Amino acid sequence: MIQExxxxxxxxxxxxxxxxxxxxxxxxxxxxxxxxxxxxxxIPKILLLxxxxxxxxxxxxxxxxxxxxxxxxxxxxxxxLPEYLNANLNPYNFLLNVGENEKSDPYHFxxxxxxxxxxxxxxxxxxxxxxxxxxxxxxxxxxxxxxxLLASHNAFSKLGxxxxxxxxxxxxxxxxxxxxxxxxxxxxxxxxxxHWLYRPKSKKLESLPLRALRLSDSYINISxxxxxxxxxxxxxxxxxxxxxxxxxxxxxxxxxIIRIKAAMTQAAVTxxxxxxxxxxxNFGRNTNENLNFLGDIIKHYVILKDTYGMKSLNMKSVLx
Numbered sequence: 001m002i003q004e005x006x007x008x009x010x011x012x013x014x015x016x017x018x019x020x021x022x023x024x025x026x027x028x029x030x031x032x033x034x035x036x037x038x039x040x041x042x043i044p045k046i047l048l049l050x051x052x053x054x055x056x057x058x059x060x061x062x063x064x065x066x067x068x069x070x071x072x073x074x075x076x077x078x079x080x081l082p083e084y085l086n087a088n089l090n091p092y093n094f095l096l097n098v099g100e101n102e103k104s105d106p107y108h109f110x111x112x113x114x115x116x117x118x119x120x121x122x123x124x125x126x127x128x129x130x131x132x133x134x135x136x137x138x139x140x141x142x143x144x145x146x147x148x149l150l151a152s153h154n155a156f157s158k159l160g161x162x163x164x165x166x167x168x169x170x171x172x173x174x175x176x177x178x179x180x181x182x183x184x185x186x187x188x189x190x191x192x193x194x195h196w197l198y199r200p201k202s203k204k205l206e207s208l209p210l211r212a213l214r215l216s217d218s219y220i221n222i223s224x225x226x227x228x229x230x231x232x233x234x235x236x237x238x239x240x241x242x243x244x245x246x247x248x249x250x251x252x253x254x255x256x257i258i259r260i261k262a263a264m265t266q267a268a269v270t271x272x273x274x275x276x277x278x279x280x281x282n283f284g285r286n287t288n289e290n291l292n293f294l295g296d297i298i299k300h301y302v303i304l305k306d307t308y309g310m311k312s313l314n315m316k317s318v319l320x
Contacts, residue, residue, distance in 0.1 A: 007271030008268075008271055008308070008309045008310060008311050009264075009267040009268035009269070009270070009271055009272060009273070009274070009304065009308060009309075009310040009311070010230070010267065010272070010273040010274065010310070010311055010312075010313050010318060011055075011264065011267070011274055011276070011301050011304070011310055011311065011312045011313070012058075012238060012273055012274070012275040012276070012312075012313050012314065012315060012318065013050075013055060013056070013057040013058070013275075013276050013277070013312070013314070014057060014058040014059075014060060014126070014165075014167060014190055014238075014275065014276075014277045014314075014315060015046075015057060015058070015059050015060070015277065015278060015279065015280060016060055016128055016167055016169075016277065016278075016279045017059045017060060017061040017062065017065065017110065017113075017114075017117075017128065017279070017280055018061075018062045018065075018128055018132055018169075018279065018281075019036055019039075019040070019062070019065060019106075019107055019108060019109075019110055019281070020032075020033070020036050020107040020108055021062045021064055021065070021091060021108065021131070021132040022062070022128075022132055022169070022279065022281070023036075023281070024091070024094060025088050025089050029107060032281075033107060034284065034285075035281050035284030035285055036106075036107050036281050036284060037106060037107075037284070038283070038284040038285065038287055039279070039280040039281035039282070039283055039284035040106060040110075040113065040280070041287070042280060042283040042284065042287050042290070042291065043113055043116070043117070043280050044116060045287075045291055046280070046283070046291070046294070047116065047117065047120045047123070049291065049294065049295060049298060050120065050122065050123070050298075051120055051121060051122075053298045053301070053302060053312075054121075054122065054312060055122065055298060055301070055312045056122035056123070056124070056312045056313050056314040056317065057122065057123055057124070057314055058123075058124040058125075058126045058165050058167075058314040058315040058316070059114075059117050059123060059124065059125055059126065060126040060127060060128040060165065060166070060167035060190075061110065061114055061117075061125060061126070061127065061128055061156075062110075062128045062129065062130070062131070062132050063127065063128075063129065063130035063131065063151060063152040063155040063156065064091070064108065064109075064130065064131060064132070065108075065109060065110030065111070065113075065114060066110075066111060066114060066155045066156060066158070066159055067109060067111060067155070068101055068102050068109060068111040068112075069100060069101045069102075069109075070095075070098050070099065070100050070101065070105075071100075073095070073098070073109075074095065076151065076154065076155060077092065077151070078130070078144075078147040078148065078150065078151040079147070080141070080143060080144050080146075080147035081141065081144055081147075082131075082133065082134075082139050082141055082144040082145075082148070083139060083140040083141040083144070084134070084137055084138065084139050085137075085138040085139070085140065086137065086138065089134055089137055091131045091132060092131065114159065114161075115159075118159075118161065122312070122314065123314070124164075124165060124314040124315060124316050124317070125156065125161045125163060126163050126164070126165035126166060126167060126188075126315060126316075127149070127152045127153070127156065127163040127165070127166050127167070127186070128166075128167050128169060129148055129149065129152055129166075129168075129169055130148045130149065130151040130152035130155060131148055131151075132169050133145060133148045133169055134169055134170060134172055134202075134203075135168060135169070135172045135173050135174065135177040136170075136172035136173070136174065136200060136201060136202040137172070137202050137203065138202070142176075145177060145180050146180050146183070146184065149166075149180065149181060149184040149186070150184060153184065153185065163186070164186065164187045164188055164315075164316040165186065165187070165188040165189065165190075165238075165314075165315040165316050166181050166186040166188070166189045166190075167189065167190045167277075168189065168190070168200075170203070171192050171198070171200055171240075172200050172201070172202065173189070173191075173200050174200065178235065181235065182234060182235040186235065187234075187235065187236060187316065188235075188236045188237075188238055188315045188316055188318070189235065189236075189237060189238070190237075190238055190239065190240055190275070190277065190315065191237040191238070191239040191240065192239065192240055193223065193226040193239065193240050193241065194226065194239065195223040195224065195226070197210065197213055197214055197217060197222070197223050198214070198223070198240075215245070218242075218243070218245050218256055218259065219252050219255040219256050219259060220255070220259075221259060221262075225241065225262070225263035225266055225267075225274075226239065226240065226241040226242065226263070226275075227241060227263065227266060227267045227270065227272035227273060227274055228241070228272055228273045228275070229272055229273070230273055230318045230319060232319055236318070236319065238273070238275060238315045238318055239273075239275060240275050240277055241263060241267075241273070241274045241275045241276065242259075242260055242263065242274070242275075242276050242277075243277060243278060244260075244276055244277065244278035244282070244293075244294070244297075245278075245282070246278075246282045246283070246285060246286065246290060247286050247289040247290045247292075247293050248285070248286050248289070253293070257293065257296055257297070260276070260297060261297070261300045264297075264300060264301065264304060264310075265300075265304060267310070268304040268307070268308040268309075268310040269308060273318065276297070
């Protein structure tokens with residue numbers, strides 16, 4: 001029985017859909033390609049789990065994925081490109097290595113998957129920039145971000161999709177990039193957790209101790225539950241509460257699910273927002289374990305929905 005209360009808690013889910021474009025500067029295909037392919041295979045299973053339980057979600061997709069052929073991708077590259085001081089960060093330098101289409105190169109094209117996501121009730125297609133753009137890396141051409149976001153809008157528009165929500169790559173953003181995104185026309189973005197552990201920063205400022213603390217925070221409450229009230233304004237921040245780390249540390253999984261469920265319950269009771277996010281390729285290893293873990297989270301959401309009236313929402317529906 002639903003308890004009477006003025007506000008309802010929100011369970012928001014977002015996924016950074018990027019395939020190899022999100023990791024190509026860190027891993028090569030030999031090292032991580034299997035994760036990408038199995039992550040692709042996991043997407044229909046995730047969508048089925050969502051559909052069965054009336055879960056809404058935002059899939060922020062890299063614009064490169066919208067094309068079914070290399071020719072179409074190259075024909076839609078903007079004239080104004082980033083000039084990262086670290087050339088390895090620039091995806092345009094990598095295009096020669098890309099196959100001709102999605103069938104021959106499932107690592108870099110995702111047209112069929114975007115259409116599959118779009119057909120599932122409650123799913124929102126958002127943008128993860130056009131080229132997996134890094135806002136806080138050393139880049140001699142700062143104006144390229146505006147061009148990148150325009151190219152992203154145009155790419156999705158050709159599929160009949162209007163992208164209202166933006167998720168910044170590697171969670172890198174500052175006031176300037178927020179202003180540019182708002183100018184292009186985005187209405188929602190996923191901000192980071194409000195704690196120094198999660199402050200946006202460039203890759204060179206990421207240290208092993210910092211990453212270790214964030215890992216520990218997944219199991220032990222170091223930084224808080226990061227529940228939020230969503231404030232209505234021109235560019236709406238829907239902040240992250242928790243990154244859904246891949247399953248694998250079996251001895252600690254019980255601690256991790258307890259941490260997530262406790263935060264969700266608090267959000268339901270207090271009428272606040274709990275925002276869970278991950279990448280599909282995080283399910284590319286130990287896929288069944290990850291799906292079962294997600295299923296456990298969703299079962300808890302259903303209990304909170306029935307008990308407190310919690311609602312599942314994607315990013316653009318948080319104020320509807």
